[in-house]
Amino acid sequence: MIAARARFARLSRHYLYFTGCFGAFLLALAILEKQGMPRVWIGYLFMFATIVLYAAIGVFSRTSNVSEYYVAGRRVPALFNGMATAADWISAASFISLAGGLYLRGFDGLAYIMGWTGGYCLVALLIAPYLRKFAQYTIPDFLAARYAGGAGGRGTPVRLMAVGATIIVSFTYVVAQIYAVGLIASRFTGVDFSVGIFLGLASILVCSFLGGMRAITWTQVAQYIIILVAFLIPTMWLSAKHADNPLPHVAYGAVLPKLAAREAQLASDPKELAVRAIFTQRADAYAQRIKALPASWEAGRLDILRELDAVRRRAGSLIDIRATERRLAAYPKTADEAARLWADLQAANLARALPPEPHATPFPGPDREQSDSRRNNFLALVFCLMLGTAALPHILMRSYTTPSVRETRVSVFWTLFFILLVYLSIPALAVMVKYDIYTQLVGSEFSHLPNWVSYWASVDKQNPLIAIADINRDGIVQLAEIAIDGDVLVLATPEIGGLPYVISGLVAAGGLAAALSTADGLLLAISNALSHDVYYKVVDPAASTQKRVTISKLLLLAVAFSAAYVASQKPADILSLVGAAFSLAGSTLFPALVLGVFWKRANHIGALAGMVSGFAVCTYYMLHTHPILGGSAAGQWFHIAPISAGVFGVPAGMAVLVAVSLLTRAPDALSNSFIDHIRAPE
Structure with a gap:
């Protein structure tokens, strides 16, 4: 106990010193900016x-010890484990995309905040304490032991299925984080x-490669401090700007009515109506071109060929020739490709023809049916995010790192506290940025567009993150003429609000910390599952500890x-990738985890059948209905x-697990003793 207190005091001193140094670093850069340092x-x-x-x-936390590499030696105090888990959790989707999602979707975007925070309540109540009582290394470890019934080999199929789910879920999630890293690096370094x-x-690999969970944990605590400072400073600045109150949670209520009044004004503005009519x-x-296929596709192709021939015959400039050649190269290669492309463009134009939806109105729609559909999707998304949170391998792994079951419960409390410090400010930030754009950018002249518009438009020239075009050629920016990607909103917030550029750098550092912290945890979850659960448990049980850690690093x-x-x-936007990961995690792992703890009758055949069924139904539905994956909205249930x-x-996996377990032989006494052990009071 005395050693634990001394360790906690030492860690507290170190991170207080780090926070002070980071504050001094910010102040120094602010002074240098005043003195004219280039941005x-x-x-x-x-x-x-x-x-x-x-x-x-x-580097300082590097280790080859198995316990330190996999679970940080199970010596992380609850407070610091809560900070590390919060950093692991506040991913690029939370830091970069969530406020942007609320900006674009209004009330519907709250589903993410409700689902993700609610999911942590499920983690605390249903799973985390029992994982810590089990005291092993990975989620497949837990499922294999629970459903093996003490008979060794019978746990291998469940283990391998859990490994497959861990890899698919974590890989989908980590792609979104690395996409965000590229977005930030390209904007703030020019590469x-x-x-x-x-x-x-480079940063991801140095931490996770050298020190595993030990290095990741202490890095994530530092990253959380940066995330918190980076998010709250611009949010408080905008709160003071628009409501004369630096507390965003109070300013939120003052700005929302002003935003609603501005939305109503823009909805009936004659110039806005003219742009939407275009x-x-x-x-x-x-729609007419789609209806006239394939003749319209052939006619369009011939028109570009004739234009290219005419430019060449009159010895046009090289710029004109290259521009026409690019148009020809981008033109659909077949009539079927043209049908898909033109349908997407038709939908995009129809979406921009709609008036702005009231930000604070729940489930707006032209009729009751569409309003009910939006409500149902809101509730479905909350459900998926909650159960997906409770089954994410890289988050559940952190249950193994605390000294005791009690510390695990306290750690989940601190995790929720540290997450909410950021999450409760996100809706306020979305409203204040929206109000700033609606009042400052809308109505301004195209000849005096702010610099941040051109900065962010040039980050990705193929798929611009922001585009503003004078559709009605009046020289004035209308709301309908602005197309902004939700992934750019938070990163551009300091420039939108007129803050010093040093705050832009701070926000970029916060976004980078959020992406890197989550990517570290996800990559470690994948490599540990492969090295520990496949290589060590199945391929080479006699492998030395040094070899196991080396294999994990290489993987x-x-x-x-x-x-x-x-x-x-660039397979999809960040929120879409993350949402897919949560649905897959909940469908595949949640039933087996929860029923494995609370229902003794669940057996290994039922667990396998439930995991396969949940994954199959979830994957089929995504493939069948997502346009990017070749599906169609017409196939939605x-x-x-x-x-x-x-x-x-999730219901499919749960139902199949229960039915198959009841139709096959009950687990033996060893399975029941395993459940009794993990559920026994500490």
Whole structure:
């Protein structure tokens, strides 16, 4: 007890000293900016300083001890484990995309906050204490022991199925984090997006490669401090700007009515109506082209060929020739491809033709049916995020790192506390940024657009993160003329609010910390599952501890570079990728975990059948309904969006697990004794 208190006091001193040094670093950069330091150097200093910091922690925490590498020696105090878990949890989706999602979706975006925070209550009540009582290394470890019934080999199929689920869920999730790393690095260093992705891997790999869970834990505590400071400073600044109150939770209520009044004004503004009418006409034109296929596709291709030939014959400029050639290269190669592309463009124009939805109105819709559909999707998403949270392997792994079951319960409390410090400010930030754009940017002249618009438009030239075009050619920015990606909103907040550039660098450092902290945990979950549960438990049970750790490190490298390659292809937006991961986790792992703790009749055949069924139903629904995966919205069940596929996968997995368990032989006494052990009071 005395040693634990001394350790806690020492850690507290170290991180208080770190916080003070970070504050001094911010102050120094603010002074240097005042003195005329170029912005690009401020961006470089933030990126370089934070990455060096994380690398230094990784080097000092390096280890080859199995217990330290997998579970940080089970010596992490509850408070610091809560901070590390919060950093692990506040991913790029939370820090970068969640406020953007609320900006774009209004009330519907609250489903993410409700689902993710509610999921931690399930973790605390249903799973975390029992995992800590089990006191092993991975989630497949727990499921294999629970469903093996003490008979050794019978746990192997369950273990391998759990490993497969861990890899698929974590890989999907980590791609989103690495995508965010590339976004931040490309904006604040000027490198190409794909190059930024691989540069960001350096910090991830130094921490997780050298020290495993030990290095990741102490890095994540430092990252949480940066995340908290980076998120609250611009939020409090905007609160003071728009409501004369630095407390965002109070300012939120004052700004929301002003935003509602501005939304109503823009909905009936004649210039806005004119721009939306142009988008409606464009959508109708695409509808006519789709209706006239394949003749319209052939005619469009011939028009570009004739234009290219005419430019060449009149010896046009090289710029004109290259522009026409690019148009020809981008033109659909077949009539079927044209049908898909034009349908997407028609839908995009129809969406921009709609008036702005009231931010605070729950489930708005033109009729009761559509309003009910949005409500059902909101509830389905909350359900999937809650159960997915309670089954995410990289989060549940942190239950193993505390000294005792009691410390695990306290750690979950601190995790919720530290998460809510950020999460309760996110809706306020979304409202204040929205009000700023609606009042400052909308109505301004195109000749005087703020610099941040061109900065962010140039980050990704193929898929611009923000685009503003003078659709009605009046020289004035209308709301309908602005297209903004939700992933850019928080990173651009300091520039939108007119804050010093040093705050932009701070926010970038916070976003980078959020992405890296989660990526570290996810990569470790994948490599540990492969090295411990596949290599050590199945392939080579006689492997030495040194060999096990080495194998884990090599696998971590392979997975990291694979995820970076996939992220460089920009498969989807961050929130969509994360939502898919949660549905898959809930459908595959949640029934087996919860019933494994609370229902003694669950057996290994039932667990296997439930995991396979949940995964199959969830995956089928995503493939069948998500356009990016080749599906169609016409295939949706009860109009539920593919991101909420877990609303079908979880009940399917649960029902099959129960039915198969009841139809097959009951678990033996060893399985029951295992349950009695993990459920016994400490």
